[in-house]
Amino acid sequence: MRSTSREFARIGIFAQLALAVWLPVGLAAMFFIDGTVHAQDSIFGDKKIVPFVPSPQDVVDKMIELAGVKKGDTVYDLGSGDGRIVIAAAKKGAKAVGFEIDPDLVKESRDNIRKAGVQELAEIRNQDILTVNLSPASVVTMYLLPDVNLKLKPNLLSQLKPGSRVVSHSFDMGDWKPDKTERVNGRTIYLWTIPAQAR
Numbered sequence: 612m613r614s615t616s617r618e619f620a621r622i623g624i625f626a627q628l629a630l631a632v633w634l635p636v637g638l639a640a641m642f643f644i645d646g647t648v649h650a651q652d653s654i655f656g657d658k659k660i661v662p663f664v665p666s667p668q669d670v671v672d673k674m675i676e677l678a679g680v681k682k683g684d685t686v687y688d689l690g691s692g693d694g695r696i697v698i699a700a701a702k703k704g705a706k707a708v709g710f711e712i713d714p715d716l717v718k719e720s721r722d723n724i725r726k727a728g729v730q731e732l733a734e735i736r737n738q739d740i741l742t743v744n745l746s747p748a749s750v751v752t753m754y755l756l757p758d759v760n761l762k763l764k765p766n767l768l769s770q771l772k773p774g775s776r777v778v779s780h781s782f783d784m785g786d787w788k789p790d791k792t793e794r795v796n797g798r799t800i801y802l803w804t805i806p807a808q809a810r
Contacts, residue, residue: 663692663716666754666780673795675699677802678750678776687748689740689755689763694720694733696752701729705750709735710743745770754780761785773807 666674674696680686682704688696691709693716700707701724711717717737724733740759745751745766753760760782767777768787779801783789789801 661690661756661759663690663713665692665695667796667798668695670780670795670798670800671696671699673793673800674752674778674780675703677791677793677800678752678778680705680750684749685747686750686752687743687745689743689751689753691720691735692716692754694723694735697733697735698724698727698729700750700752701732702727705732707733708748709733710738710740711735712737712739741766746772749775751775751777752780753778755782757782757785767803768805771805773805775805777803777805 678686680700680703684700684703684705686697686700686705686707688700688707688709691697691711694709697707697709697720707729709720711720714737717735720735724730724735727733740753740755741762743766748771751767751771753763755763760779761784764784764787771777777784781799783801784803787803790804791802793800793802
């Protein structure tokens with residue numbers, strides 16, 4: 612009986628250690644699985660900061676609508692994943708450029724662009740989103756994470772021309788208040804317009 616008690620005690624200690632190690636991992640996994648964390652595969656050090664989870668098509672359509680994407684616009688999608696936002700923008704007649712760090716997603720999205728028949732207006736560049744020169748864009752779209760949005764905010768404000776639009780799926784920009792928000796099936800989409808004094 613004493614031996615059995617010792618064994619149970621050892622098991623209890625191991626269980627506590629396992630719980631201490633795996634609980635944070637499990638919670639993190641839940642955070643990513645519940646649909647609130649998403650998009651790009653960009654980075655710090657190893658080039659991966661945000662796991663790819665695509666925006667649903669109804670959200671993509673609302674992002675394009677909210678930004679007022681039209682012919683003559685240049686749309687930059689930061690963390691473009693499978694290219695669906697780029698394709699949607701190109702179908703509106705805009706020049707659309709996606710930036711994606713994952714080579715597999717770059718290939719997939721380029722294939723999707725060809726299948727959609729919008730290769731004259733759409734392209735994907737294999738590039739870290741934090742290094743992109745945003746100045747040619749009139750619209751920037753993104754589905755990243757709060758801390759990544761905040762890292763990009765200075766570039767958005769300093770590089771984009773006044774009147775340019777920024778649209779983010781799910782995550783805001785801290786103290787930079789959006790001009791408009793929309794809800795689509797429980798998801799929030801934020802719109803900002805670059806003010807004249809931003810530059």
